[in-house]
Amino acid sequence: MExxxxxxxxxxxxxxxxxxxxxxxxxxxxxxxxxxxxxxxxNAMAAGGWIGVCIPPEYGGAGQGITEATIILEEVARSGAAxxxxxxxxxxxxxxxxxxxxxxxxxxxxxxxPVAEGSLHVAxxxxxxxxxxxxxxxxxxxxxxxxxSHYTIRGRKVWTTKxxxxxxxxxxxxxxxxxxxxxxxxGLTLFLADLQNPAVTITPIPKAGRNAxxxxxxxxxxxxxxxxxxxxxxxxxxxxxxxxxxPERLMVASEALGCxxxxxxKAVLYAKEREVFGRPIGKNQGIAFPLAEAYNRLKAAxxxxxxxxxxxxxxxxxxxxxxxxxxxxxxxxxxxxxxxxQAMQTLGGMGYAKxxxxxRYWKEARLMRIAPISQEMILNFVxxxxxxxxxxx
Numbered sequence: 001m002e003x004x005x006x007x008x009x010x011x012x013x014x015x016x017x018x019x020x021x022x023x024x025x026x027x028x029x030x031x032x033x034x035x036x037x038x039x040x041x042x043n044a045m046a047a048g049g050w051i052g053v054c055i056p057p058e059y060g061g062a063g064q065g066i067t068e069a070t071i072i073l074e075e076v077a078r079s080g081a082a083x084x085x086x087x088x089x090x091x092x093x094x095x096x097x098x099x100x101x102x103x104x105x106x107x108x109x110x111x112x113x114p115v116a117e118g119s120l121h122v123a124x125x126x127x128x129x130x131x132x133x134x135x136x137x138x139x140x141x142x143x144x145x146x147x148x149s150h151y152t153i154r155g156r157k158v159w160t161t162k163x164x165x166x167x168x169x170x171x172x173x174x175x176x177x178x179x180x181x182x183x184x185x186x187g188l189t190l191f192l193a194d195l196q197n198p199a200v201t202i203t204p205i206p207k208a209g210r211n212a213x214x215x216x217x218x219x220x221x222x223x224x225x226x227x228x229x230x231x232x233x234x235x236x237x238x239x240x241x242x243x244x245x246x247p248e249r250l251m252v253a254s255e256a257l258g259c260x261x262x263x264x265x266k267a268v269l270y271a272k273e274r275e276v277f278g279r280p281i282g283k284n285q286g287i288a289f290p291l292a293e294a295y296n297r298l299k300a301a302x303x304x305x306x307x308x309x310x311x312x313x314x315x316x317x318x319x320x321x322x323x324x325x326x327x328x329x330x331x332x333x334x335x336x337x338x339x340x341x342q343a344m345q346t347l348g349g350m351g352y353a354k355x356x357x358x359x360r361y362w363k364e365a366r367l368m369r370i371a372p373i374s375q376e377m378i379l380n381f382v383x384x385x386x387x388x389x390x391x392x393x
Contacts, residue, residue, distance in 0.1 A: 012071050019044050020079035025357045028081050031212035032360060035204075037165060038212050041081070042088050046118025051092045055100070059112035065313035066247045069093050070254035070305065077258025078265075080357065083364035084212035086255040087161055094247055095122055098170060098190060098240045102232035111168070111192065123166040123195060125157040125218060126241060133377055135172070135238065136184040140220065142173035142191065144227075144234075151175075151230070153193065153223045159371075163202045163216040169195040171220075172237050181235075190237035192229045199223040209363030246312060246325035248372060253305050253325075253332035256368035260298050260336030263361040267291055267343035270356070287346055294339040301331035323386050330378045333368040340365035 023041050031038045045051055054069050055061025062068075072093070076085045096115050099107055114120035131137040140155025153173050160169070169192075176187030194200075201219040232240055268291060271282030281287045308324030340362040344351035351358045369375050383389045 009068070009071055012068060013075050015048065016050065016072050016075040017079065019048050019050070020076060020081060020085070023079070023081060023085075025080040028084055028212065029354060029357060029360065032084055032209070033211075035211045035214065037162070037214070038081075038084065038088050041085060043118065045076075045089055051089060051118045052116025054094050055096070055112050055116040059100075059108060060116035061112070065309075066094070066250055067306075067309040067313050069247075070250055070309050073251055074254040074258040074261075077255045078261045079258075080262055082259050082262060082361050083210045083255060083367060086258070087210060087213040090251060090255070091122060091124055091161065092118065094244070094251060095124055095170065097244050097247065098231055099192065101243065102190075102236075102240050103192075104228075106228070107192065107231070120168065121162060121166040122192070123160050123163050123169040123218075125160050125169045125171040125193075127157060127159050129156065129158050129217075133373060135241070136178070136188070138172065138174060138188070140171075140173040142175050142189055142225070144175070148227060150227055151189075151191065151225045153191070153220045153225055155220050157218045157220075158205065158216075160202075160216045160218045161213060163195060163218050164204075164214060166195050169193050169218075170231070171225075172241060175234050185238045187235050188237040188241075189234045190231040190240050191225050192231055193223060193225045197223060209360065210367060246318075246321050249325040249329040250305065250309050250312065252368060252372060253301075253308075253329040256329075256332040256336035256365060257298060257302055257305060258336075259361050259365040259368070260294070260332075260339035263336075263340035263343035263358055263365065264291065264294055264298065266356060266358050266361070267294075267339075267346040270347050270350075281346075290342045291346065294335070294342045297331075297335035298339055301328070301335040304328045304331050319385070323382070326378045326381050329373070330375055330382075333365075333375065337362075337365045337369055 049062060050072055052061035053064045053072060057063045073086050092115055096112060099111055115122060126135060128138045142151040142153045144151055155173060171191045171193045172188055174187055175189040178184060181187040199221050200223055203217045204214045205217055207215060271287050272280055274281050305328040308328040311324050312321045343358045344362050347356055347358055350356055380392055384391050
C-alpha cells in the first residue's frame, strides 16, 4: 500500500475545511446547548456536494469511495464540529448503501438523487431496547397482507438518529418468526418506510452530549409499508445490514480520530500559552509527555484506518476488510477519547468549563467507545474471527 500524499485527498480536506471555517466552536456549542439541528451547516455541506460523495454519478453523487468519506468526516470532526457535525451528515453520506446495492432500479432512481443533493433525509431503524447489539433478537414484526400489496409493521426502536427530520427510515423487521427459521439471521427484512406518519411516534431520548443531533425512541403502531418499498428479497435483511457494517465502522473511526485531533489541538495551544510559576506549562514533561503520547496513539490509529479504508475500496476479501475495519474502529475510538481526556487534564479546571469546548469534545469522543458497537464486541470479533478462539457469547 502507498502512503504517499494523494493530491485529490488533500483537495478534499481543503474543501471541507473551507466549509467548516464558517462554523466555529461557538456555533456548535450553541447548537448543542439549544438541542438545535445544524441546518446551516448541513445545507452548506450539501451545496458543496459533500453529502453525495459516495453515491454514483448517475444518481447525482460524486462516485467516491469510503476512503474519501472517512477523510470528509475526520475533517468535520476536527473542525470543532465533533460528533454533532458528523452525525448530521453521516447517514446521508453512506446510509443508503443497502438501497444502492440491493434496491430496485426504481428505488435507486427515486431515492438516491434527493439524498445526494441533501433534500431527502433517511434514518436508520435497527436497534431495539431489548435486543441491543443482538440484532437477530429484534421483536419488531412486519406482516404481509393477504394480497401481497403491503406490510404492516409493529414494534419499537431506540437510538434512531435525526428521526424528527427524516422523511424515510431504513427499517429492519422480522417477517418470519425466529422459531420458524433454520438460522437466527434468517427471516429479517429491510424496508424503506415512511417516518412522518400518524402510525409512528417519535420521542427524543435525553442524553449527555451530541445534543444538536437528536436520538429517539420510535414506536411503529401498525405502520403500512407498500411492498415496493421493501429492499431486496424478503428474509435477507440481516445480510444487507451486515454488508454495511464495515464501512460504518471505518466512518465512525474517522470521526473519533477527528474528535481526538480537535481536543489535542486545543490542549497543545493551551500548554503553549498558559503560564504557571513563570513559564508555559507545556515546558513541563508532566504535561508534554502525555500530549506526545496522545499524538502517537492518534497517528498509529490513523495508519490502520487508512489501510483498512484502502482495502475496502480495493475490493479485498470480507475477512480482511472486517479485521481492518473493526481494529481501526477500536484503535481510533480508544486514541480519540484518550486524547480528549488528556486535553481535559491539561486544561485542568478550564477543561471542565464550556469556554474552551474541550468538555464537549470529551463527551462526544467518549460516545465512540460505545457506539455503534462497543469496544468489547470488537474484541469478541477479533478473538473469534481473527485469533480463532471459541465464541464467548
